[in-house]
Amino acid sequence: MSPLLRTALQVFLSLLFAPFAWGLIRFLKSQLSGRSGVSPFVSYAQIIAGFRKENLIPPMSSWAFTGTPYVVLAASVFLVFSLPLMTLGGWASPFSQFLVFIGVLALADTFRIFGAIDAGGVIGGMGASRQMVITALSLPTLVLIFSAYALKAGTTTIDGMLMSGLTPFGQPFLLLVVIAFILIALAENGRYPVDNPETSLELTMIGEALTFSYSGPYLAMLEYAAMIRLLVFMMLLANMIFPFGLLLPNGSFQSILVMILCTLLKISIAAGLTALLESTIAKMRFYRLQEYLASAFFIALAGLALVLVTEQIL
Amino acid sequence: MNAFSPENLLSIAFLGTFICGFVCLLSPLRHADRLSLALLTFFALMGSVAAGVVAFGGKTALVLPVFVQSLPFFFHMTLGLDRLSAIFFVLINVTAATCALFGLRYLTKHAYLYHARPTGFHFAAALFGFQGILLSTTLIGFLFFLEITALATFFLVMSSRSAPSRSAAFKYFLVMQVSAGALLAGLFMLADGGVLGSFSSLSVIVGTLSPIRLTVASLCLLLGFALRSGLAPFHGWIKSVEEVAPTHVLPLLTLANILVSVYLFLRTVLFPLHGAPVWLSFALIACGLITGALGALLGGVSEKMKEIVSYDTIKNSGVMFALLGTALLAAQLSLSALANATLLALFLLIFSHTFIKAGLLLAAGVVTDETHALSLEGMGGLARRMPRLSVLFAILALAVVGLPPSGAYLSAWAFTEAILQEALVIPVLYGSLFTLTLSALFFTSGLSLFTAVKLFSGAFLGRPCSLGAENASEPANGYLLPILALTLLGSVTGVFSPQIFSVLGVGALIKNAGTFYPAFVFGASSFAPAGFFVIFLLILVLVIAFGLLFASTSKRRMQAPWNGGEPLTPRMEYSATAFASPLRYFFRFFLALRPRRVMTVTALVTTNPWFTSKAFRHEAEPAWHKALAPSFWKAQKVLSGVLFGLQTGNVQVYVAMMLLTLTACILFAL
Secondary structure (H helix, E strand, O other): OOHHHHHHHHHHHHHHHHHHHHHHHHHHHHHHOOOOOOOOOHHHHHHHHHHHOOEEEOOOOOHHHHHHHHHHHHHHHHHHHHOOOOEOOOOOHHHOEHHHHHHHHHHHHHHHHHHHHHOOOHHHHHHHHHHHHHHHHHHHHHHHHHHHHHHHHOOOEHHHHHHOOOOOOOOOHHHHHHHHHHHHHHHHOOOOOOOOOOOOOHHHOOHHHHOOOOOHHHHHHHHHHHHHHHHHHHHHHHHHHOOOOOEOOOOOHHHHHHHHHHHHHHHHHHHHHHHHHHHHOOOOOHHHHHHHHHHHHHHHHHHHHHHHHHHHOO | OOOOOHHHHHHHHHHHHHHHHHHHHHOOOOOHHHHHHHHHHHHHHHHHHHHHHHHOOOOOEEEOOHHHHOOHHHOOOOEEEEHHHHHHHHHHHHHHHHHHHHHHHHHHHOOOOOOHHHHHHHHHHHHHHHHHHHHEOEHHHHHHHHHHHHHHHHHHHOOOOOHHHHHHHHHHHHHHHHHHHHHHHHHHHHOOOOOOOEHHHHHHHHOOOOHHHHHHHHHHHHHHHHHHOOOOOOOHHHHHHHHHOOHHHHHHHHHHHHHHHHHHHHHHHHOOOOOOOHHHHHHHHHHHHHHHHHHHHHHHHOOEHHHHHHHHHHHHHHHHHHHHHHHHHHHHOOOHHHHHHHHHHHHHHHHHHHHHHHHHHHHHHHHHHHHOOOEHHHOOOHHHHOHHHHHHHHHHHHHHOOOOOOHHHHHHHHHHHHHHHHOOOOOHHHHHHHHHHHHHHHHHHHHHHHHHHHHHHHHHOOOOOOHHHHHOOOOOHHHHHHHHHHHHHHHHHHHOHHHHHHOOOOHHHEEEOOOOOEEEEEOOEEEOHHHHHHHHHHHHHHHHHHHHHHOOOOOEEEOOOOOOOOOOOHHHOOOHHHHOHHHHHHOOOOOOOOOEEEEEEEEOOOOOOOOEEEEEEEEOOOHHHHHHOHHHHHHHHHHHHHHHOOOOOOHHHHHHHHHHHHHHHHHHHO
8 A cells, every 4th residue: 555545544534533533532531430421422513503604793803813713723733744653664754753743742732722822711711821831841742752763763754663663661761751752742732631621710721721712623633633632642652552453554444444453452441541540630739830841851761861871881 | 248247236235335324314305314215125135146145146255346345444354254244244134225215204204203314324324334234254243333233223213212121222232332332352262362354264263272271262252142132131122112113124123233243143153163162052941931932922912012012022032042042052062963954944033023923024014103002002993094014014923023934834744853863862961951941932832823813903903993094094105015025024034934945055855746836845744835824725715715605705795793781882892901911820939020110909898898098019120129129220321421411413423322332341341
């Protein structure tokens, strides 16, 4: 199967599974708290309904408000286009470099913040300020995480890192890297303990505050982009720990089926663990996040130092 | 010789710049100042084209014709360009040309504030000095032009004749003279007293010097570079100068000085001085990283627009010197691949930063002008009032922090690739040092992203927070065109950098990736910025098309956001100060020494804690300033006032001052 076809398949499946992954976490959280919860597939209806609604535009807003949903969604689509989520050696694998990944994440975050502030409301600015601090402090940690991985794998493309077959089981130092990645993934996707994605309390909002002034199709686009981003992090983490079930360059028709099944399995496990985590821990106060983000930074730095030392001394 | 040969064009441009100043000062024409700026634009561009032949073309060097060098005021110095100086010549001259173009409108509009003729003369003299620095092939020539520049820019800083501008000018003058003295002393020692010799002779002499002399010379040079490029703790002058100087000369005052420092470092230290003490590399890396982090952090918590931009300049200066230190260390350790890659990263940053920051400085000047506000607290909502400028500003702000595919991003990419490929094959101590440098640089980048977002969103988004912001309108084309030109140049140097750098002698690191566009290549990794740009743009177009086809994006209604039951006013909006409060809280220990706001709360009755009297105090001057140097600052204010009195427009006074400062410098160095 050609690289272009495999990449197209990955993009299609990622865009298809993203609302499911989001809905599954919500469903499992409800189950864990003793409620029946809504079906995981309601997310699809939510997005489609959003696309059909009317847009409410704040009178003081500018091109930044209307342009934001497009840029944020395009950034998310670029991530599923370039990263090795379901296939290795895809057509856009040269762009799976970790600095491109981090740069595109930063671009999306920046525009989300622009959109929130441009509405001129009382909540958007507060959320923007908080999100900006999280972004500013978590992106350097992501660089350290992938630098440690890259040192060991000998390549800076995430595609190449996964191809190298390194796992935390075979390389214990990667355990630190994976822990730091989990911490940052939770922060970047606005999950517990950093943020509550389902809160209706304005004063504690971070991610929700950014989309507070959006409605209709623009809100649907932003929510869809957030779902895709969550799927990206889930799949990257799953592939870092279990780099199997990925479609390879010489993959057959059967391997496509295996890949789809493995992807669904990975999504289910990641969603289950996220739901479990969110049901068992409390949200952290915002002004304690410095400890959380600093911990992630130093864990990643320790991972990096461990690679340097183990590779050169041992 | 062909009349349009690069040598002739360069000579005409150089002498033309010199003459422009006198046209502005002495011409009886009514609009001589405007004519001078227009001519300056022309000559700067002409000079860029001639230097471009060496920088990007087949020629390896240019020497000015003998008749130019034998002119009396050049003292028979050899003047010419090689590839290194030609690159810097192009950067400074293109930036100066756009600034002069901007100045055409700026000086007309601000005729009440600036004397157009002396300002035009000083501008031309400063550019002439910078051109001369790059054309000099001898140490003494370099120092001669350095003094011309220092003097001309000194008067430019105090163009507005206000007390703060005089104070800033004096501070600037002091910094430049001490820097020149330190550089002169360092170069004297390196050249073993023979300052009439050429730069190329340095590497021969350096090998014969004793370790003590080499160490002292390195210390002097480090001090000179740190002062001139605003490394911590000597960064104060950049902030004070950018706050008071006329907008159109800001890029020359700050960026050109930093560029000259980097150029001189490459010329005198990196290339001939591989045998320099290793501590010099460590010191440079440490100074660079501390300056970078300090600039990014202080930028994040500042509220004044020009102050934020200044801190970003300081941050970038720090990053450049951290890269220079790394390149020097790599060269000392004989890691040629790492040294070359770090130099590539440095040049990518320099190219991008020069144009982007110049654009940002000009745009910030326009915004403060249009809104009559210095602080972000008095701006807001400008994206609706000036949509074209807001788009340019957004591009500039995002490019300056290094989002892909900007030049700053590529610089970070190249540096990361080089470090990660070398870290495991060098001793673990150095490997750790390089990776720590990398971590610190990305930590700085994260903070810098915060600053850029705050800068753009505070000024352009949300509601107008003052009458000035409410009544602001799109600036005239005379302002927009130079900013547009710099934005385009900054973007092109990022997106098409492999093409540009393939002609700059780093062809080995670039290849045709085959699939997309020419790419930078390190080992197995490659990155094609144009390819990334095209793909992202295509995806964006597809998403927009999807939105137009399948979503009801055209169904829209104006509706103010939810306001919690209260009418929404700009004062209720999240302010720029509040935006930075998490950052201020997270880094409170590092920010303890800077100017601060103090709220004193006194209980009015003992029985009820809610009845209080609140007093607010803003300590504009840091505590250590007040404690350590009150008399020094008073004296400098008096002295700056005296020096201001000399700004008469009289050429003889300028020449006398130049000779005086040159003599003082030589005495200091000796």
